[in-house]
Amino acid sequence: MTGSAGHEKIVVIDYGLGNLLSVAKAFEEVSGGVEVLVTGKATDLKEASHLVLPGVGNFKTGMENLRRLALVKPLEEEVLGKGKPFLGICLGLQLLAEVGEEFGEHRGLGFIPGRVRQLRSNGLPLPHIGWQDIERVKDTHLFDERSSKKDYYFVHSFVLECPEDYVTAACTYGERFPAAVQKDNIMATQFHPEKSREAGLDILRNFLRGKECSRSEWFLSSF
């Protein structure tokens, strides 16, 4: 954990879309007593030590709701300005892009350069629904050595197309697409860690634990 438990607060952003209960419950399971707050109020984002953007639904409605609730600016301040650890899940990953192509072209948050477009499943059934393993591409504290052997739960039709530099894990279904991305403090998964049993909870745990801790563990274990 970064800092003392007393100053920590995990804020799960409620923007009218998403399996908020499941996400909050999964964080409660791994947070070791740290408060988990589900909120759609802009002022609550300032109180957060960790921000989570879940999401079930489509890109267009997602951005509309974030704007309507006046959450875009506070997100920019807390995530880009103050560098708070941020985790986007499923639609929460896609909204990080500059542009989304679901139900017409729409501007996203633009935290990660890229474009959200339909998955080219190459004849396989679409949406991509179910459990699949991932390929780890880049070192990140979100995953550990066990992560690449596990299956995670995916349910989506769209994928983020972004520079390979930001891809921490990939998945192949008709084509290879980002299963997880990271840019500094901004992390996101296309799959649902909150619905991926123990393997998914490990990812949430690693997100909360932060980079410093897992780096030193890696350092020790490499000897």
Added chain:
Amino acid sequence: MLKVRVVPVLLLKEGRMIKTKQFKFYKDTGDPMLTVRVYDAQGADELAILDISASVEGRTQWLEIISQSARECFIPITVGGGIRSVEDARRAFSAGADRVSVSTAAVENPDLINGLAETFGRANTMVCIDAKLDRNGKYRVSSASGRKMDFRGVVPWAKEVSDRGAGEILLHFVDRDGMMTGYDLELCAEVVSGVSVPVMVCGGVGTLQDLVDGVLIGKASAVAAASIFHFTDQSPIKAHSYMQDKGVPVCLA
């Protein structure tokens, strides 16, 4: 590689879990939450919690069971039965559902499928097709728990619902429900080849080989079953290892 999902189905009526035969002859099968915990521990890839309550109290209990399941299990939960509007679906999602399934309401008001897909995303919108044999031995779409026969054919309806935004089709064989004689593999394969969305198949599983056949012959993306898990000593774990031996990609614990 994407794994084939093994999905136990829980059918609820007025807060109790039941099992039917051909959508009739209700039999009480016990406490739903106990069962949810068992299936979760046994490695189920997803749970389908369907409700056929007639009363408001029954519906409320169903939402409570969804909510409790979502608190205890970190696996996807698909729910259906009482959803007749976008607002009903919103309540189910708020309670903890990951995906919703509509059947009768979709037959009566197909625009509901478009509404659900636009609001909650295609991937989270499932349409259940209750396929039933008519007097001439031809499959047709039925509604109202198999009591009403519709003029639609199963394959054309499957195409229409996927065009309207269903992200997955749950193909349910009314005549085989509870009979444990296997899926109708021919109809399953026909529906699968008629649509581009994944198809989950349900109704009739009596042996683990039926699950394998559903995938290898029926070409289903997911296999659902109730009786075999309720009434025999088979479990999702055993199903996974049997399917793995037969060359079906599954999640192994």
